[in-house]
Amino acid sequence: MNIVIDSLYKTFGATSALENINLQFQGGEFVTVLGASGCGKTTLLHLLAGLTSPSRGNIYIDGEAKSAPGADRVVVFQQAGLLPWLSVEENIEFGLSLHGVPKAKRRQASAEILRTIGLEAFAHAKTYELSGGMQQRVAIARALVMKPKVLLMDEPFGALDAQTRTAMQRFLTELWEQLHCTIVFITHDIDEAVFLGTRLVVLSSRPGRVALDVPIELDRPRTPQTEFEPHFLALKKRAMDILAH
Structure with a gap:
């Protein structure tokens, strides 16, 4: 799987949000996109998702131009956006049901992903009974069960408290190491x-x-000690210097 962003521009009226974005991502990469508030990073994610169209330029996935939403890309937003009247497993199966997947296959798929995210004991719980971190796990599972080529994540941990956010960061890295899906992750947090x-x-x-x-270039698995490694600190300083200007 290959993503090419070619000479991408996006304007909203007289406001220019993005200018001349050229990037190329390979399958299985975990790409973090960092920027200050208002820099256009969420706009970039919406363009990748096909939720808005570029003013100029193109986005290609495996050589095919993309300008509309598709099952090959799934978005996880900052708010989990779960349906409170459905159970955890029903929330996970929701997208599959919209695509006409038979109930037995949906139930098998949700059971497998619940085991992967460690929430199989909560399959029949209502989502409002879960903590914020657990709700985001369900939102991620709902996206992954669709088996997208690209998982697009728009500051998915931004609304969580610091301790839960740290736990979710470790959970996501472990999940990516297990599944090796392609992730584009938007954040304004340098350490994250x-x-x-x-x-x-x-x-x-x-x-x-x-x-x-x-x-x-940091070894995996990532641990709390990772943040003290020279390469981590050097990259953090480079990013801070850019964001300061």
Whole structure:
């Protein structure tokens, strides 16, 4: 799987959100996109998802131009957006049901992903009975059960408290190490961006341009000690210097 973002521009009226974005992602990468508020990073994710169209330029996935939503890309937003009248397993199966997958296959798929995320004991619980972190796990499972080529994540841990956020970061890295799906993860948190990814993209202030695009060469599994490694600290400083201007 290959993603090519070619000379991408996006304007909203007289406001230029993104200018001349050129990026190429390989299958299985965990790309973190970092930038200050208002730099266009969420706009970039919406363009990748097909939720909005570029003013100029193109996005290609495996050589095919993409300008509309598709089952090959699934978005996880900051709010879990679960349906409170459905159980956990029913929430996970919701997208599959919309695609006409038979109930038996849906139930098998949800059981498998619940085991993967460690919530099989909560299959029949209502989502409002879960903690914030558990709800986001269900939202991620609902996305992954669709088997997308690309998982697009828009600051999915931004609304969580610090302790839960740290736990969810570790959960997501472990899940990615197990599944090796392609992830594009939007964040404004420098530590989160460097800790999670295999590759760091930093956008300049609006209009967003690619100010940095480098591999994150840190061993896995990532642990709390990772944040004290020289490469982590060096990347953090480079990102801070860009965001300061």
